Amino acid sequence: MKCIVYSSPFIPAEWIAAHELKPLRIVPRAASRAAIPAGMGVCPFARAFANEVLADAEAAGAIFATTCDQMRRLAEQTAAAGPANRIFLFNVPATWQSVTAQKIYLAELQRLGRWLETRGGAAPSRERLAETMVQATLPTALEKAASNRQAPALAVVGGPLLAEHRGIFDLIQHAGGRIVLDAAEGGERTRRAAWNRRSVREEPLLALADAYFGHIPDAFRRPNSELYAWLKRELAARQVHGIVFLHYIWCDLWRAEAQRLKEWCGLPVLVVELGDQAHFNAHVRSRIASFLEMLK
């Protein structure tokens, strides 16, 4: 089966699968020898994703999302560097409270469907889409570390992470922390909502749009009040003691939230800035250790 790669949580895997294509959500690795070089102001994650797409000759196509300016612009560069029509730029509205925003998202799903057909997919019937959706499983909440219930309970909050940087979870646990909430991209925060079963039967595409566009809180959304509403609920429910806030250098959308989060949450917050380096340096390790020591 042909494969379609993407990284944004706003791209519904079920829609791709319903077109008889394999959705592959990739967590890119830090690029070493890369077609798109590191440069002043270039987001390491967006660059890594673009490079991974360029290096992947097997995938039938790749989907970028407009959820950040850098992704939007790197989609253009990636498209220019590769075969025509291999890249699809999905316009995810930043606003969400208006009917127009919802219509734009829905229209983009339909446009994506047409593009998937050009990449070897087949247009799904309503029944096929519904069936695909029903069969899809929703990941369960983060498994809590069973051991050491006395360890400080931490939430990891932030945007997307390179594969290497997901190692921060191990780093925190090795330093004596217990992660009870993964609110980074790819974690619980960015999971779609459970289906509305009735809607899935009657209007599956609408149900799909609602589960993704209608429910995923994120920093880029305008306003992004739902992010804080979600955090408020989850931080309380998990009895979080402290937050490790991660963002990439040049990621304005998340970086600007760091101070606001500190002012808002009333919890200790450690802000970790990540760069192009594949591994955490001693400074980051030391800060995490100190943070946990302070929380104990």
Place this chain on the structure above:
Amino acid sequence: MNTSPRQITLDEWDVHYEALRAAGLREPPYGGPLRRHVERDSDLRLARLRFDNSPAALRLWNFLLTEEDRLQAARRDGTKIVGTMKDLGTVPVMAYSLPNVVAFYPDGAWWIPCVMELSDGLLGIANTLGVDESFCPVRAMLGAFLTEAHFPIPDLLICSAGATCDDFSAIAQRLNGLGYPILWWEIPSRRRPEAEEEAVDLPGGFTASRQQVDFVRAELERVRGALETLAGMPLTADRLAAGIRAANAVRRRFDELRRLVFSAERCPLPALELLIAEMLAIHFCSDREETIAVLDDLIAEVKRRIAAGQGVERAPASRESTCSLKQEPPTKVFWVNPVADLRVMNLLEDCGGRLCGTEFLFCHALDELPEDAPPMEALARAALADPMVGPATQRAERICRDAGRFGAEALILSRIPGASHCATEGEIIRGLVQERLGVPAVEIEVPPVSDSVAATLRSRIEALIETARERRCRCD
């Protein structure tokens, strides 16, 4: 009083102003010597700039530097104040279609640190809010809101979101998070219409799908509703049509001014004044009728100079600017992106260049709005013609067209510190310009106060101009 055109310092303006007054200079109510902006408002940067010496330029500067007074007067007389953010040119046309509404761009606060040479403290305030130097200098806007020292807090804040630069979007969200309500409206990422889609021509030579135009029109209808509520009266199609005609009256003047300046054999208006004039396009500096009067004065002055065969003389050579580059006719330079430090526009002429085209991020605010379409449709098309909402390649294509129109010999890409779009678009624009036009290009980065990097900036611009002149010689 007949004076040959040249660029003069603030000190020279003091003397020149008195001479003009003695000769019967007539000024609008906001007129006066430029010096007062330094003394009253701490606009310290003025003391380091060189200005055009015409009364028309004096009026331009005074108009620009008294905007806060107009906004405060509007607040006092009950006129509703709308802060429009990010779209750079569309929502103000709607706002000014209502008789009791005035609009301005809080984004314009990005020049306050420059004009006040950082004495304003606005960037420091932004730092404390977690919006540091990794963001575009527009972060000064946060401080301007919190201090309330640079403009009155608007009655309504409107901001476009979606296909915008992340810096501004994040900063506006931070503002929102501090308790300032914002009406967000969506501007989608412009794309070429697909084969099965109806294509709509946009100003500036772009196209979009009918669906995207309709989406934007629906979003602008929300803006329209908010403006009507604020104004307490309907924003009818007739009012909008009249507003569009009035905006076009301004835009036609810009077209004429730019055409005259860019095509004249000798440069009749310095780069700095042209930059300042163009800034009036986006929201009319809080007075649309006066903008027209200011532009008419500038156009008249430029025509007079062209008729007399006069160009702007460069300032007397200082020790560091005596270079051989100044012995030849100025090199025609196309400038991309506005500079955070106004002084750099003076540098262009110091280095032997002159403007022959600009793209300061808001060329859609200079393009005439369609008058043959329903008003909301026309506005939606204009909003989608924003060079920043589409692919960088399309922006680059327009730059190539415009640069070719007036014979650009070189291109300067002025990178905005920290701006998300500058990370990647410069290479695309430069590549296309070099491929299509074959002219040299250079990318520079200009901080709000560029004194510490002035030597580097000068070297880069001089190198560009030297390269362009060698190319000119080869072509000749």
